[in-house]
Amino acid sequence: MTVSPDNGSPGGETGAGRAEALPPIRRFGALFGAVVAPTSFVTGLLYYFGLNQAYWFYAYFGVDATLLGLGTTDYLVISVDSLFVPMVVAAGAGLAAFWGHDLLRARLTTGARPRVLRILVPVLGSAGFLLALGGFWSVLDDRLFLRSHLAMAPLSLAIGVILLAYTLQLRRSLPPERIATPSGSAPDEGAEPPTSPEPPDASSTSPRPRQTRQAVRSEWVGVAEWAVSFVLVGLSLIWAASDYAAAVGRGRAQGLVSQLSTSTTTVLRSERSLGVDVPGVREVLCDNAKSAYPYRYEGLVLVIQSADQYVLLPQSWTRDTGVALVIPRTDAVRLEFVPYAARGTLNRSVC
Incomplete structure (x- = not known):
């Protein structure tokens, strides 16, 4: 009867033995x-x-x-x-x-x-x-x-x-490297190969606890x-x-800053004045008093709309004088986008 190697036979290792041998x-x-x-x-x-x-x-x-x-x-x-x-x-x-x-x-x-x-x-x-x-x-x-x-x-x-x-x-x-002879020359062809020592007795091959540790x-x-x-x-x-x-x-x-001057213009419309006093941003009050968004702010570029916030930059923004605007996203404001080539067609008095 043959014994499966998985059952701990001499010809194989158990699962724990293979794990230890990794x-x-x-x-x-x-x-x-x-x-x-x-x-x-x-x-x-x-x-x-x-x-x-x-x-x-x-x-x-x-x-x-x-x-x-x-x-x-x-x-x-x-x-x-x-x-x-x-x-x-x-x-x-x-x-x-x-x-x-x-x-x-x-x-x-x-x-x-x-x-x-x-x-x-x-x-x-x-x-x-x-x-x-x-x-x-x-x-x-x-x-x-x-x-x-x-x-x-x-x-x-x-x-x-x-x-x-x-x-x-x-x-x-x-x-390890092969150990050379003291004279550095190869061993003589006629020399007898060294005899291997007798195998130790099987009873003496069991590992000692110290060696295992x-x-x-x-x-x-x-x-x-x-x-x-x-x-x-x-x-x-x-x-x-x-x-x-x-x-x-x-x-x-x-x-982004290097392309602000030629980026798409964002026109910010609002129901009421936002009190924006930023270099490069123009506040325009429309002639039509019945307009839903009579206040308009030009010269801005939208950076991102995230959650309930708009982040806008003036097109003339610099690190020395620039101011970034964070406007809440509500029904009281509206954004319009005008391509750079069409910026001259804005009518600042008609809303």
Whole structure:
């Protein structure tokens, strides 16, 4: 009668045994997936980056983004703008890293392992140490020159940790080198091969409790090492993406300002005077006293309509003299849009 390997036979491992035999990185991935739901994690990151970009976009005009009532969907849509370039760059860098690893493995199988290791491992280790040191130093001291460049400090930390981890794994995963003879020459052809020692008695092969504890400890040390590396690299990439999202928000705001003078004009009509006294905005009172919206404000550009708020900018807005208007969305106001080419056809007296 044959015994199934799943039942703990000598020819197979139990499910618990297979779980214990997983590499540390796979065990860490299983633990991370069990604790953090991937969908919720990704959604939270997208929300954070969208919130960050929206904050810096409206802060450029002096508007607090929390007043606009943007929802979760708005932030998720905005985050696509700030994450497209970082995701493309990260995917390209990851693909290049995988290809480079395959090329390195092919190189090592050709018999050039000692020579490659003598050159590659010190170079990767030194570069990783310097980059990680610069990133850590930037965390503690924001006056370091890396902080003056966009995402340079977090990327330095992330790349440095990745290089250090890869260097250590490269040293551990490769088999040890063949031990050479003292004279450096190959052994004699006529020499007899060394006899292998007698196999130990089966009763003496059972693992000792101390060795078992050491093996479990070494396994969890490996899991903890991958966890720390993942946290450092993950936080560094979030830091870099946050800096980029802030830069995108400010850049989008500057691009909008550069196009204000030729943008579609927004005419704001109101039932009563709004008391708007802003440079570049004209208040016009219509001749028709029976008009439902006798007050008209020209020279504005609509930035966004969010929830119950209109955000408008004067077409002559500047950071030194500009004022942003946040108008409640009610039945007492109405918006009209006039293309740039048709601005001269506005009749300021007829409503």
